[in-house]
Amino acid sequence: MKGEAMRNDDREITLGEYLAARGVSRRAFLKFACSLASLMALPPSAGVAMAEALAKAKRPSVLWFPFQECTGCTESITRSHEPTIESMIFDMISLDYQETLMAAAGHQSEAAREQAMKDNYGKYLLLIDGSVATGLEGAYSCIGGQTNLSWLTEAAKGAAAIIAIGSCASYGGIPKANPNPTGARAVSDIVKDKPIVNIPGCPPIPAVLTGVLAHFLTFGSLPELDPLGRPKAFYGETIHDRCYRRPFYDQGRFAKTFDDEGARNGWCLYELGCKGPVTYNACATIKWNAGTSFPIQSGHGCLGCSEPDFWDKGSFYRPLSVAHWGDKATLGGAAAVGVALGAAAALAARRRQDKIVKGD
Amino acid sequence: MDLLTFARGPGMYWAVTIFVIGVLWKLAGVILLRAKRDLSEARKPSAWTGLRAILTRSWPRRAFVHGTAFSEVLGYAFHVGFLFTLVFYLPHVLFFEDVFKGLLGVNFQRLFGVPWPYFSGGMVNFFGAVAVAALIALLVHRIVNPVKRLISNFDDYFSWLVTIAPLVTGMLTYGHVGAPYQTLIAVHLLSVELLLVWFPFGKLMHTFTVFMSRGTQGMQFERKGATL
């Protein structure tokens, strides 16, 4: 990427010009725009409108702040084996701050950030990945001596919208797992007065971010969100409902171990703990690495990583239907309590009987 | 905590605990009551064979069939349908195998050599439908038949409700009908938890007492030589 993207003058050319300069034909661009539209379940006409809007779009300022994160989301979004149009689009936002990718560092990067915020106040997009540490007033996660928490509250004021990338930013993610020592919180727990899109996943699928950005660029608004703030176009269905192994689930064919006959036959992974039925994401349709595969296809059950608190819902290998009934000790104790209460009741009854017989 | 996490976690934990406490309280509270020894001379040397009444009382004598066939047949349709869905559906089997392993420390298949059998979702759904239909017919009968209407009380109707709820919610969950799957399965689990919590306090206890009352009568009558 591309220090080129940081030059001011580049901010003035449109996306259409930029791509044309790199040899992307108008036809290819239209095709891309239409496939993006259909990915988001928009009608074909929207694809044309999208292409036109995108072509004319000015590159918006985008600030990407990494908070308490593992950089996996960045890896996912930028990982490409070849330059893809998506990565070009990605280039075409004016990514004014991205720590992993930007060339500048230290005071220079801080200056760039502050400048971008000032110049584009009210218009920039804020991309957050990683959870926001709130413990010790946010001291657990700082950049340049400042807490993530203060960065967020400050930057949110001038943002047009916030995109929370990954499960950590969307819901608190792995840092939030019990006992949550850093007081990790979701972006939406901190910012209450700006539109927020959650793009959960650990990591999320690259096309989701592209789709959301394209939507924003085209329509000037964020796409329709579900009750958990996720774009319905990508998170509207469960893995289970789109899983290619679903017929095996219905037929009752399940793999019992990771290497048994069922597993090798590609049977349903319910018994091995797959959380597909309760996980909303596009993994089963868009898949990963340009449609190569997704966890279930590779033989491992869905972890449910795009759902809140997925890390704290018990073992990944505990099937969905195996609710926590307790343990031997608890049931043993309960049995002892039950027998004791019953014995007490029987004793009381016997005493009452004796009293009556004697009193006769 | 979202509904599914609650239903799958503390909800089930407490429901099972209350179930175990309640069932043992009821059973111990009855078994430990005073038992009167029968000093009369028995006609048969041993009354233990009277326990066969536990099996023989499963179907009425020919002279009684005419008046009871409706209830008996529908009762069996419900019980068979319900037990099939409970015991031969993989998600349920996994739960019971987990309990088995947790209590006995050994895997079911390892102990018995064969895995617990299960059938396809479609077949289980069919049996669930049979059970639901039978329950509805039985409720109508209970309301319409003068004898049943007279002797029925809150326990009869509430037990009916907590029994049909898991069946209906289970079928809705299987069919992904009416709400997002997470909600459906959470509601299904909660309906099971309601059944578990109510179980010791109403007529659902007949699950255990049927053996005790049939066995008691069987033995009492056997010693008189009056078993039929």
Next chain:
Amino acid sequence: MSASDVNTEHPLELETPRFSVKKPAVRYDKQGEVPDAERVKRAMQNFVRDFGRSAAIYMESCVHCGNCAEACHFYATTNDPKYTPIWKIEPFKQAYKREYGPFAWFYRALNLKSAVTVERLEEWQELIYDSCTVCGRCSLICPMGIDIASLVSLARHGMAKAGLVPHELWAVAERGEKEGSPLGATPKVFKDRIEWLADDYEVDIPLDKAKADVLCTMSSIEIMKYPESIVATAKIMKHVGANWTFRLDGYEATNFGLLSGNADWQRDMSMKLIDAAIACGAKTLVLPECGHAYGALRWMGANLYGKPLPFRVVHIAEFMAEHVKSGKLRLKKVGKSVTFHDPCQISRRGGAIEAPREVLAALGVELREMEPTKGLNWCCGGGGGVVTIHRADALRYKVFQLKMNQIDDTGAELPVTSCSNCRQTFDDGQAHFKWDKTMNSLLEMVAHNLEGEAA
């Protein structure tokens, strides 16, 4: 009939024709001048006294399926749901759950079941007495195996102590306790009868032997209404060569203490027989043709005595069957078609199902079984004290139609039974309906057909 010193509010008129009281008013019979609260207290005390493990198991197991109604002759002939057998003990069950069950505390604290009231007990009087013969068919049909009939008997204990028994039943029970017989067959009357019967029929009837192997007993119904039974007993005992006797200190086999529910009187009545048997060193006590007498002594006697009885207890039909098998009782052949009415307390509740049939086989009759028969046979409708309760007559006659149809359907010439209360009920029904069949006694049939002797 000898005068009784029992002062009764309603005079006993067992001789008056049935149905002479038109439109009997709803009557809640009460005995004694006792405040209602005290009645309830006594009822509850005596309900609780009887609760034990078996009764508890039974009462916990009811699933309200209503099948028991289908077995009950009172429901079958009226279709009135109040005659559902398990409903007859509803106050008893209510008391159990509230006072004695494992969750009784909750029932009381949250008033999940209200306390039994005197009104409820009054309302239930007719269900516990008029419409239950304790025949036990309900116990057989119950899918949960609840012995409902036994629970009715237990419920009567509370009703009796509360003084809530139908009046005629109470009155005959009181006579039984005070005079030694419910029907006036006092020891003096019994002795008189024995003397003239022995004379008339020229048969030895030993009385008050100091020592005997077999102690025979009689029911007042036989003594007063079917005195030939006494003769028949004597003839058969002689025929088999038994060393037997009657005893005036223990001859009355009926137990109206049991039927009315007065547990103390039940014990008194049974103890007379037990003491008499012990006094003469009897090895066998023979019960007469009476149904509840069998249950009272054969199955309940030892428990009242507190230890196993030192003698065998058999019904006269069993005694005869044993002696048929041993060859001592040799019978002439009766070439008639017969159908046997199984007395509930001997057959279904008592277990002596085959004994009468073994005797009938020895009599060479053509046995045509009713449908249903043996342990599943219908009750005659007069047992459990019901035949004494005049206000229950209409109901009892409805039930009797079941028996008439059953017997007519067999096409048999002679209906035979081995219980004099059934016999009395059949005679009454026959008169009411002008039926063409008369019930016969197995005992008398045997006595009339002893080989080598005049009928």
